[in-house]
Every structure is written in C-alpha cells, then in structure tokens.
Amino acid sequence: MTTTKPLHTFHIPVMGLAYTIDSPIRVAKFGISSVIxxxxxxxxxxxxxxxxxxxxxxxxxxxxxxxxxxxKRITTYLNLVDKIVKDKFENFKNELSESKIALDNYIAMLPNKSAIKIGLQNMMEDGKEAIMNYLESNLSPGDIDVNIMTKIDKDNFIKDEQLPTEFNDAHASLRGFANSNLSSSVVLSAGMNPRLYSYFENFDVFFPDENNHLNKKIILKVSDFRSAMIQGNFLAKKGLWVSEYRVESGLNCGGHAFATDGYLLGPILEEFKEKKEQLIQSAHELMVKALAIKGKYIPENPLELKITVQGGVGTATEHDFLLDHYQVDSVGWGSPFLLVPEATSVDVHTRELLAKAKEEDLYLSPISPLGIPFNTLRGTTNETLKQKRIQDNKAGSSCPKRFLALSKEFGAEGICTASKKYQDVKLQELEVEKETLTATMYANAKNKITDKSCLCVGLANASYLENDLKIKGQAQGVVICPGPNMAYFDHEVSLIKMVQHIYGNDTVLDGEGRPNMFVKELKMYTDYLKNEIATVSTSITAGQIKKWNLFKNNLLEGIGYYENLFATPFFVKDFVNSKIDLLDQYKTEIANIKIPELELA
Known part of the structure; x- marks a missing residue:
C-alpha cells in the first residue's frame, strides 16, 4: 500500500454552494487542497x-x-479550473525561482516539519536554475476535489415525463466530474444513497489500473466508524475503493449538522485509529471478489486509505494534537477561511457580519428545507428579506432552482418546503385548524412552516455579489453557513497569516475566550439533548426514550474518555484547570437531565 504525502497537513472543506466554488483557482498553486x-x-x-x-x-x-x-456544465467548469490552476502553478514556480521575497513568503507558509521547507531554506542562495529544478521535482498543486451532497438527487422531468435516473441531480453531478480531466476526489456527504453509489460502477475512472492507480477517488464524509464500515463495504462489494474517510463533528461544523446519538469526536477518532486496519482489510477482501467477477484488474495489496477530520478546530495546538494523537492524515479548516478573501468567495457585507459574530449570533437553525438542523448566522440579508415577506403575508421563495424540491407530498415532480407554493398550502391548512389551537401552538406551527429559507439561491449569491454578476429573480439575499467556531475569529485575515496560524507560527485569535474544540462540542451535544427533550411536540414514544437514554449514556462515556485524555502529558501542559472543571460541570449537568418516562394508559 503506497502512501503519498501532500505538502500541507490541512485542507479547506466545501462550504455552501459558492464559498469554495473557485477556491482551487485561489489557493491550489500553494499546494492547498480544497473542495468545490x-x-x-x-x-x-x-x-x-x-x-x-x-x-x-x-x-x-x-x-x-x-x-x-x-x-456538461460541470465537466466544462472543472476542466477550466484544472487549466487555470495548472497555468497559475507554472507561473508561480517561475516567480518563486526569480523572486527571493516570493520564495521567503512561500517558505513561511509551509509546515514546520516539512522536508520541502527545509530543502528550500537550504538552497536559498543556490541560484534560479537549482531552485527551479528543486521545485519541479518536489512541488505539486493542491487537489481540486468536488463535493456531492447525496441527498440532493431530485428526479427531473421534461414537461410531465420523468427522465431516467441518470439525469437525477446528483447522478448528473457525478457524471460531470467523472468525464472531467481532473485526477482528484469526489467527497460524498449527507449519508448513503444506494442508487448513486451504484452509478459509480458506470465509470472506469473509479477502478484501479494496473499500476494500482485510481484516476478519480472516492472520499466519504462520515460521523462515526460504523457508518464508515457500512458505506465502505457497500462500495467495496461493487469493486469500488474509498480512499479517504473524512470524519466530521456532528454538531461543531458548518452548514447541515448530522448529530450522532451522543457519540463525541474524540472517542470516534480513537475508534478509527484502533480499527483502521479492520476497515482496510474488510473493504479490500470485498473489493477483490467484486473485481474478479467484473473481470477487472485486482490489486494485490490494499490501496491507500486516509483518515481525516474536520469540525471546530481553531488552534495550532489542536491541529497538531489531531495529527499526532489520532494519526489523521489531514485536518479540515473551514469557517476561519471565510475571513480570508484570498481563499473563499464571500461578499463584503457578509464577511463583515462574520467578523462581528459572537457566540450568540451563531446558531443551529431550522431553516433548511431538508429538515436537517443547519448552522448559520443571525442578521443575514436572507433572514431580513424572508422576515419582510412573512410580515407582508408573502412567505416563501419563488423557487427558481428547485434543487431541494424533494418533497413528494403534492406530486411526483417534487416541491421545496421553502417555496411560496408549498407554504401557501400549508398556511391555508393551518388557518383551518386555528380555532382548535392555542395562540402559542398556532405561532409555533406557523413559524415551522415559514422558517425555511431558499438555500439554493442564498448559498450561491455571495459569488454573484463578490464578482459583480447580475442576480436574477426574487431577492433572496445571502445565507451563510459557518460553524460555531466562527465566533472566535473576528477580523479579515491574509492567506499567509491564516496558514501560519494553523502551523503555530502566528496567531489570528484575540483573547483567551475560545474553548477547546472537544469541550465546545460536548457543550453543543448537551444543549442539543436538552432541547430535543424540551421541544418534543407529540406523545413520547418508547423509541424516543430509548434514544435519549442512549444519547445521555454516550455523552457520559465520552466525558470519561476525555477525563483520561486530559490527564495525559500533552493536555496537562496545555490545559488550565478550568478546562477540567468544565468537564465536571457538564458531567453533572448531563447526569441531571431527566429522561421522560412512558406514560401508561
């Protein structure tokens, strides 16, 4: 099994629809990988x-x-990005060989333990030709990876005739990537889509060649080991190899939040560390059998498999700990890069809003039409425009893009729950029931209908605004999707400064108020459980009670894990007692959460 080491130990995950739409064009020449x-x-x-x-x-x-x-649009754009990145990379190497200032700045961005950094430092005076030869032999641009949210796989129609499954949204996205010139990875997020996963079999680029090389790779974003094993084996049975499992915190992340049943990030990463070989061998055995049946080339040894992590990391200390203790291959830094104009596509107003955001401004919202909790920011232009329409009794979006028109409640073609058409019907139904509801019940029911935002437009508008492109149709403003970690980053930052912050050679954080990433996630899960119990609106079932008890027990077990972890030398030297006290505080708080009992008839 061969292992390739990228230049950097971090990557920029996908953010929204627009925020990383052109990040490779901006940062790939520096060896930084990002996701479109x-x-x-x-x-x-x-x-x-x-x-x-x-x-x-x-x-x-x-x-x-x-x-x-x-x-075709996707293929064309990815080919364009690929060409631009390659051209910029060639120009960048020339610049590095000719300009000592450029080379100094570049060296300052490299990881401290990087062999390439040391190599360049040792040959600063060796002349242009020697430096260029070294760059040619050792540098490569960052990966141009792509993301497909597997749930966004709407059936499509021409007039009233449904098109074949291959023209579903996610299927077409996959085909666009598969047909592109890129040699990179597709990141699949939001859970398993068996039809989509099976569609991979149609493209030879996802199968290994006789050199054990994958022209295009599969990355699965997962929240726990069990999910990784199930999905990885499902794909392996089709002869497909998962090259990377990208572990993301269920709550301490940007955008859609897929909460676990109280399983915390530390214990999850520990399980991946302990069982990585099991993950590899299980998938390899299944893949070999499938490739034999298909008559395709069979690798003698397992292919490379990486474990990476993202969600809530904010300091070099945390970054290094994740790399060293859990032996992950890379750490994703998302939300902080929203304040780096050289890396992400964000309009001026939204970036200013992000910089001013405090803990109370960042919240887990109900605005997603998918019905999945969505991390966002208060005070966005989208929120203002949405509330104005609600006040004017014109709630809902015109729904011009329909990517989230996934509800089949009113017909096979689907409808989005954020659309005016859908909300009008639901509000009319609510009016019929109004006399049977209390004022509070009515208000809550109305909010549940009108809370939904047009993410298709709102998550794309920042790029239009930043690049002064015309926005057609109903005004939706901007929806931004930072994680809670955004609260501790409060000003616009240059790319070099942010990278130096990641590697511990500078800092972009002011003050001491930021909690450790593990402690922050624990608080979020504690609040999440309490809110789930407090806001249940229907009769409580035995299944809910069982789930809540499991959730509570998993949190307490997670705290036990952290108590042992925080007693290790790494944390003893880095932690002040207040961090340990917080564990005790949450332990008591969780123990005191009262799980309702089933009422007997």
Whole structure:
C-alpha cells in the first residue's frame, strides 16, 4: 500500500454552494487542497463565463436546452479550473525561482516539519536554475476535489415525463466530474444513497489500473466508524475503493449538522485509529471478489486509505494534537477561511457580519428545507428579506432552482418546503385548524412552516455579489453557513497569516475566550439533548426514550474518555484547570437531565 504525502497537513472543506466554488483557482498553486460544490450548475455556468473572460479563454455557453446540460456544465467548469490552476502553478514556480521575497513568503507558509521547507531554506542562495529544478521535482498543486451532497438527487422531468435516473441531480453531478480531466476526489456527504453509489460502477475512472492507480477517488464524509464500515463495504462489494474517510463533528461544523446519538469526536477518532486496519482489510477482501467477477484488474495489496477530520478546530495546538494523537492524515479548516478573501468567495457585507459574530449570533437553525438542523448566522440579508415577506403575508421563495424540491407530498415532480407554493398550502391548512389551537401552538406551527429559507439561491449569491454578476429573480439575499467556531475569529485575515496560524507560527485569535474544540462540542451535544427533550411536540414514544437514554449514556462515556485524555502529558501542559472543571460541570449537568418516562394508559 503506497502512501503519498501532500505538502500541507490541512485542507479547506466545501462550504455552501459558492464559498469554495473557485477556491482551487485561489489557493491550489500553494499546494492547498480544497473542495468545490458541484450541486448548482447554474452558478457553475456563470463562473465558467466569468473565469473564461478573466483569463481570456474561449467560452461557449451551455444552455438548459442542450441535452445533458447539467453534467456538461460541470465537466466544462472543472476542466477550466484544472487549466487555470495548472497555468497559475507554472507561473508561480517561475516567480518563486526569480523572486527571493516570493520564495521567503512561500517558505513561511509551509509546515514546520516539512522536508520541502527545509530543502528550500537550504538552497536559498543556490541560484534560479537549482531552485527551479528543486521545485519541479518536489512541488505539486493542491487537489481540486468536488463535493456531492447525496441527498440532493431530485428526479427531473421534461414537461410531465420523468427522465431516467441518470439525469437525477446528483447522478448528473457525478457524471460531470467523472468525464472531467481532473485526477482528484469526489467527497460524498449527507449519508448513503444506494442508487448513486451504484452509478459509480458506470465509470472506469473509479477502478484501479494496473499500476494500482485510481484516476478519480472516492472520499466519504462520515460521523462515526460504523457508518464508515457500512458505506465502505457497500462500495467495496461493487469493486469500488474509498480512499479517504473524512470524519466530521456532528454538531461543531458548518452548514447541515448530522448529530450522532451522543457519540463525541474524540472517542470516534480513537475508534478509527484502533480499527483502521479492520476497515482496510474488510473493504479490500470485498473489493477483490467484486473485481474478479467484473473481470477487472485486482490489486494485490490494499490501496491507500486516509483518515481525516474536520469540525471546530481553531488552534495550532489542536491541529497538531489531531495529527499526532489520532494519526489523521489531514485536518479540515473551514469557517476561519471565510475571513480570508484570498481563499473563499464571500461578499463584503457578509464577511463583515462574520467578523462581528459572537457566540450568540451563531446558531443551529431550522431553516433548511431538508429538515436537517443547519448552522448559520443571525442578521443575514436572507433572514431580513424572508422576515419582510412573512410580515407582508408573502412567505416563501419563488423557487427558481428547485434543487431541494424533494418533497413528494403534492406530486411526483417534487416541491421545496421553502417555496411560496408549498407554504401557501400549508398556511391555508393551518388557518383551518386555528380555532382548535392555542395562540402559542398556532405561532409555533406557523413559524415551522415559514422558517425555511431558499438555500439554493442564498448559498450561491455571495459569488454573484463578490464578482459583480447580475442576480436574477426574487431577492433572496445571502445565507451563510459557518460553524460555531466562527465566533472566535473576528477580523479579515491574509492567506499567509491564516496558514501560519494553523502551523503555530502566528496567531489570528484575540483573547483567551475560545474553548477547546472537544469541550465546545460536548457543550453543543448537551444543549442539543436538552432541547430535543424540551421541544418534543407529540406523545413520547418508547423509541424516543430509548434514544435519549442512549444519547445521555454516550455523552457520559465520552466525558470519561476525555477525563483520561486530559490527564495525559500533552493536555496537562496545555490545559488550565478550568478546562477540567468544565468537564465536571457538564458531567453533572448531563447526569441531571431527566429522561421522560412512558406514560401508561
């Protein structure tokens, strides 16, 4: 099993639809890997036009009237990004060989233990040709990875005729990536989609060649080991290898939050560390059998498998601990990069809002039409416009993109719960029931209907605003999706300063108020359980009681794990007693959470 070491020990995860839509163009030349969302083909087409013009490259519009336009738009944009990144990388190497200032700045961005950093430092005076030869032999651009949220796989229609499954949204996105020139990875998030996973079998680029090389790789974003094993084995039975499991905190993350049953990040990573070999061998054995049946090349040894982590990391100490203790291959830094204009696509107003955000401004909201809790920020332009429509009795979105039109309640073509069409019907139904409800019950029911935001437009608008591109249709403003960690980063930062912060050579944090990432997640899960119990609106079932008890016990077991972890030399030297006291505080708080009992008839 061969292992390739990237230049950096961090990556920039996907953020929203727009926030990392062009991050590779911005940062890949520095060896930084990032992830593009390939959900919104309309935004992607606009970015193709924008960057073709910016770099004087040919552009041919792909309209919705063309066959398979969605996949073709994605392929075209990814090929464009690939070309721009390669060109910028070549120019960057020339700049490094010719400019001592540029080379100094670049060296300052590299990890302290990097062999390449040491190598460059040792040859600063060796001349242009020697430096260029070294760069040619040792540098490569960061990966241009893509993300597909597996739930965004709407059936599509032409008039009233449903198209074949391969034209579903996520299927078309996958085809767009598979047909591109990229040699990188697709990150699959939001859980297993068996139909989509099976569709991978249609593309040879996801199978190993005779050199044990995968032209395109699969990364699964997971929240626990069990999920990784189930999904990895499912794909392995089709001859497909998962090259990376990207472990994300269930709550201490940006955007959609997929809470576990109280399993905390530390114990989850410990399980991955202990059972990584089991994950590898299980998948390898299944993959070998599947490849034999398919008559494809069979690798003699397991292919490379990486474990990475993201969600709530904010200091070099945490970064290094995750790498060293859990032996992960990379750490994802997301929300802090929203304050780095050189790395992410964010409009000026939203970036200012992010910089001013405090803990109370960042919250787990009900605004997603998917019905999944969504980490966002108070005071966005989207929230203001949405509330104005509600006050004017015009609640709901015009729903121009329909990516989240997944509810089949009113027909096979689907409808989005954030749409005006859907909310009008639901509000009318509520009015019929109004006389039977208390004022509080009525208000809560109305809020539950109108809370939903148009994420398809709101999560894309920042790129339009930043690049001065025209926004058509109903005003939706901007939806931003930072994690709670955003509260502790309070000003715009240069790329070099943020990277130096990650590696402990500088800091962008002011003050001492930021909690340890594990403690922060524990608080979030404690609050989550208490809220789940407090806000239950229907008769409590035995299943709910069982789930809450499991959740509570898992939290207490997690605290026990952290008590042992925080007693190790690494934490003893880094932690002040207040951190340990917080564990005791949450332990008592969780122990005192009263789980309701089933009422007997």
């Amino acid at each position: 969302s390939i959900i919104d083909d309309d935004l992607i087409e606009k970015m193709s036009a924008f960057y073709s013009s910016k770099f004087n490259l040919p552009y041919q519009e792909i309209t919705q009237k063309m066959h398979d336009y969605r996949a």
